[in-house]
Amino acid sequence: MTLVRWRPFRDFTDLQERFNQLLKADMWKENDSNDFAMNSWSPSTDIYETKDDYVFKLEVPGMNKNDIQIEFNNDTLNIKGDRKEEKEINKEDYHRTERCCGSFSRSFNLPKNVDEKTIDASMKDGILELRISKKEEAKTRAIPIKIK
Secondary structure: OOOOOOOOOHHHHHHHHHHHHHHOOHHHOOEOOEOHHHHOOOOOEEEEEOOOEEEEEEEOOOOOHHHEEEEEEOOEEEEEEEEOOOOOOOHHHOOOOOOOOEEEEEEEEOOOOEEEEEEEEEEEOOEEEEEEEEOHHHOOOOOOOOOO
């Protein structure tokens, strides 16, 4: 009978090695033949609620209002856009490219208490702000206490 040393973490070591090989694969390298890194982006979004509104703030630097489409359908807010690549500079002159360009699409499910007729969109300094009012009956209201 042959004795085999028990190595409980051997499978984890093999898994880590396989994962490292995956990260070294050509599909993850940045080069002109693979635009994966350049075409997959999504604007960072802050969402908060006030007494009267739901507020969405999306980072969309370098874009103008004609590059963005906003739709509301079945309690879902859909925001799509396309950030175009700068054409003035020859790619041979670049040392590094980190800003992403291409299309994006974001969808957010909203509660039933929004008033879809009062969606307000504005842009300032590369920030797209959407304000969606709550329906009047859904707004928080203070209830006074009567003293008897």
